[in-house]
Amino acid sequence: DAGVIQSPRHEVTEMGQEVTLRCKPISGHDYLFWYRQTMMRGLELLIYFNNNVPIDDSGMPEDRFSAKMPNASFSTLKIQPSEPRDSAVYFCASSPREGGYEQYFGPGTRLTVT
Amino acid sequence: AQSVTQPDIHITVSEGASLELRCNYSYGATPYLFWYVQSPGQGLQLLLKYFSGDTLVQGIKGFEAEFKRSQSSFNLRKPSVHWSDAAEYFCAVGASGGSYIPTFGRGTSLIVHP
Numbered sequence: 001d002a003g004v005i006q007s008p009r010h011e012v013t014e015m016g017q018e019v020t021l022r023c024k025p026i027s028g029h030d031y032l033f034w035y036r037q038t039m040m041r042g043l044e045l046l047i048y049f050n051n052n053v054p055i056d057d058s059g060m061p062e063d064r065f066s067a068k069m070p071n072a073s074f075s076t077l078k079i080q081p082s083e084p085r086d087s088a089v090y091f092c093a094s095s096p097r098e099g100g101y102e103q104y105f106g107p108g109t110r111l112t113v114t
Numbered sequence: 115a116q117s118v119t120q121p122d123i124h125i126t127v128s129e130g131a132s133l134e135l136r137c138n139y140s141y142g143a144t145p146y147l148f149w150y151v152q153s154p155g156q157g158l159q160l161l162l163k164y165f166s167g168d169t170l171v172q173g174i175k176g177f178e179a180e181f182k183r184s185q186s187s188f189n190l191r192k193p194s195v196h197w198s199d200a201a202e203y204f205c206a207v208g209a210s211g212g213s214y215i216p217t218f219g220r221g222t223s224l225i226v227h228p
Contacts, residue, residue: 004157042220042221043158043218043221093157101146101216102148102160102163103158104160105150105157105158105159106157107155107156107157108157
């Protein structure tokens with residue numbers, strides 16, 4: 001299996017622009033998670049899906065953030081408009097229902113907003 | 115609510131020396147416990163997990179961890195550290211029932227001296 005795939009790996013954009021991050025989970029995994037990692041706040045859970053349905057989005061910082069999972073093999077995290085404080089590494093992770101829910105992380109997208 | 119504490123932000127060891135990274139958790143029932151490793155520029159990778167049974171669990175890369183219910187701890191150990199073990203290590207706790215939202219510690223950065 002190719003593991004969790006994220007694109008792009010690096011994104012540099014200007015403040016006010018729309019940013020879309022993409023994730024392909026491991027086939028057969030029922031759960032998908034979006035995290036944000038910064039030096040100041042560590043690893044933060046933004047939102048997670050179960051069978052393509054958003055279960056908890058309480059970690060989404062503002063209305064500027066939105067996430068979708070149109071099917072079992074694809075999810076997006078969108079920031080519109082972007083701000084410099086959104087600069088971080090964004091991780092996608094997926095998890096099978098069985099096995100205690102250990103998570104498999106993608107390589108991350110490093111976002112820089114100037 | 116569950117919580118995880120990793121009391122050491124940084125740990126420095128010499129190559130070949132033994133290692134112990136501390137993790138304390140707070141959770142009312144028997145938790146699911148995990149250790150993840152993050153190498154620079156990469157996503158988190160599962161090292162080992164505890165669900166039930168034998169309290170000493172073996173993981174990849176020669177790591178092991180011991181669950182001690184009386185101390186609410188799940189410390190990670192390795193008898194002889196290699197330079198390639200330099201990375202960030204995260205302890206995580208998952209609920210064994212009810213709403214599933216994993217909680218990660220802030221991480222411990224391991225520095226290995228030659």
